[in-house]
Amino acid sequence: MQKELFEVPVLYCNTDKATLRCAVAEDATGLELVVVDKNNSFYRTTFDVNSSLKKIKGDEKEWKAFYDSIIESCNSNDAKVVCNGNAEVTIGLAQFTVTKDASVKDGAYQMAQLLFDSINLRTDSKAATRFTEGLQKQEAELLRQVTAMEQEKRSLADMISFQEADEKANMEEYSTLQAQLSEITERWKVFCAENGKDPEAEDPDAPIEPDFSKPIGRRGTAQDCRKHDEELLRLAKSKFCPAENETVQTKALEGDNDNWLRVIRPYTKSQYDEHIKALPEGARAQCMKVIDKMDQWDYDVWVLQDLADKGSLFYTAYSVFCYWDFFRRFKIDEQIAMNFFTQVEAGYHACPYHNSMHGADVCHVAQYILQKGGLKEKAELTDEDCFATVVAGMIHDYDHPGLNNNFHVKIQSYLATLYNDRAILENHHLAEIFDLCKDPRFDIFHGFSDEQRRDVRETMIEMVTGTDMGLHAKIFGAWKRRIKQDHDLHKKKETQRQALVMAIKMADISNCGRPTFLYLRWGMKLIEEFFMQGDNERHRGDPVSPFMDRAAPSMSKSQIAFMNFVVVPMYESIAEYLPDMHFSVDHAEENKQYWNDNDDSV
Ligand SMILES: [Zn+2]
Incomplete structure (x- = not known):
């Protein structure tokens, strides 16, 4: 809220065509102008300090000087009102367009009511307290919003730094793999030369995978126990x-x-x-x-x-x-x-x-x-x-x-x-x-x-x-x-x-019940695995499974459906038996909301 604005008193001024009221708007966002013309029509507009009022003030003037000139002009009746649909109001040098409020039938009565309210506010301490309390509530709400946004900013920053670390690790792994690949390619070329094969005849895009037609051999490492700290x-x-x-x-x-x-x-x-x-x-x-x-x-x-x-x-x-x-x-x-x-x-x-x-x-x-x-x-x-x-x-x-x-x-x-x-x-x-x-x-x-x-x-x-x-x-x-x-x-x-x-x-499937930044990290990995399966299917000439086509991403749709039909009902029913697990339902709802807000389907 702007400090200078609160020093503006309730101002009234009369011109030959209308009565004008200028005061701090009830929601404290700017200056409110109210006009009643000779035909008893009523006009009312709030000029926001961050937008319309700022424009009217212009860049040159300080706020204090601007308000002072308004106060002075009103007090000396230096104002003009022209009513033609809207009320064009000039106070000193400042120009305002005040919109007609056709819902008010008796403009003079409404103006009197406003006058009565502001007198009431000055004389009735309870009304003044209510007004201040209203402002305090607004302030508290704004502060709450600021805190929430700061929190969101922090978790986004976390996510970005995780992604950067991820990317760095991936790049390192990528260059190691590149080096290995070129070494193997060299060996392959030598092998081909020695055995009369054409190295170009192989399909370079063929996905590398185990031979699924045979039993898969035991994995694991040669060492019984890994190196450890x-x-x-x-x-x-x-x-x-x-x-x-x-x-x-x-x-x-x-x-x-x-x-x-x-x-x-x-x-x-x-x-x-x-x-x-x-x-x-x-x-x-x-x-x-x-x-x-x-x-x-x-x-x-x-x-x-x-x-x-x-x-x-x-x-x-x-x-x-x-x-x-x-x-x-x-x-x-x-x-x-x-x-x-x-x-x-x-x-x-x-x-x-x-x-x-x-x-x-x-x-x-x-x-x-x-x-x-x-x-x-x-x-x-x-x-x-x-x-x-x-x-x-x-x-x-x-x-x-x-x-x-x-x-x-x-x-x-x-x-x-x-x-x-x-x-x-x-x-x-x-x-x-x-x-x-x-x-x-x-x-x-x-x-x-x-x-x-x-x-x-x-x-x-x-x-x-x-x-x-x-x-x-x-x-x-x-x-x-x-x-x-x-x-x-x-x-x-x-x-x-x-x-x-x-x-x-x-x-x-607990990823879905994690805080959003963690949920998204897992989600992106899962979708990448799906896409790899899709690539594999495409390469085989098979139809690509639903949600696995890289060319037609639809993570938001698939995730929302998965949340609605699998995750949320399951979490809820587990929480019915284990009430201490209920918090996971709230996380899942938040994560679902993320996809409602960020639709990626094409
Ligand atoms: Zn699993």
Whole structure:
């Protein structure tokens, strides 16, 4: 609000043709002019200080001088009014066009009313207070809007800086790949020359993909366990399971009970506090800030991926195991667990979306739903159920080729034949993991009895196959019917597992329930993966699947439909059972609104 404006009193002036009133507008946005002419017609217009009034004032004059000249002219009746449809008003040198208000039948009465109101305002202290309160409310509202806009500005700035970091990393990777490509091309040319082949005869645009007509070989790395930041693991471990005393750190390993100390010796609580305090700013400190958020919704795998040598899955899995104290609870050999995490991480492809970061993300969210979401308590889940959930989360898209089940069915791939077109990839993720665990170096289940192993395996199979969106209607329908009856899911293994399937399904599409900038980061990656499948289909001469055509993007339409028909109903019904998860519905609604405001369809 403009300070000078408030020094303008209510001014009246009479000309031979009309009566004129000039005062601060009720909403304090500018100067209001009111005119009543001889025919009793009424004219009224507010001149906004930021637009029309500014124009009338001109650039030369200061506001104070401008208002002073208006006041002086009014007080000395130096005003002219010409009424011809509108009222053309001249006050001193300033010219105003005041619009006729035909809805007012008795202009003089209305003018008298205004006069009465302003006298009232001066003499009636309550009216004056009401007026001031009105202004204060407006001010508070404006301030609120400013704060909201500042917040939005900050989150946009965040998003931009993330994108810049992303772009930089992509460019670096791109140049590494370029260098590798030119080396391979050279070797290819030499090979062709030696074997009498024509290097130009190959199709350079052919998408590179595994031969889907054969079983896909085991992925993973040659090393059992990846390179890792031992101090970071030590801090993560000490945060969640600190050593009871200093002897724990030095004693020699004796047996199964010490399995949890096989690799990393944790600090005691007080040592941990000291180390955290002394931790210099940098990548490790940033990673610890993420790990600190284990039971918060804004745990950020993107930061871990960038700062911990692409290890978001490895470090998340390790930290989650410490958080749930699984190493001790199930006597798991820490080295075997670290080998397992390494192989799981390496088994994810470098797809835009279905990569190891997605595995890390789903692992984190699934355990969030168990703990903070209240599922463990409400469904009275066992430790084995929680273990199965965490592991199912991290492996649920293992060896995902970035091409979906429909694609496999369409090209009749080896996997489609093997699994008879039923939950093809989901079966594959599970089978590969259980096969991996036949090797004792990677057997994450080695501490279990046969019965525990069977139980965990069944839960994991139920959960991971449940992530097949082709089964969504069936699974979700059964869930809705079940919770309509009652919420006593804890009474049967079958209904406990039903709840666990819903938890991993929610975790799998939890991007939609994240703050908008994170949701968009994931969304852009997913659409890129869709487009790559579309490219692949086009190259094969097949029709391009809906929403996968790069040439006809329709992310807004597909996302709004997905939100309306899948995400929001599912989140709402989960929140009905777990009220602590309700906040995700609000995020989903906000994200839907984003696409309503930013339609990208052509
Ligand atoms: Zn997934």
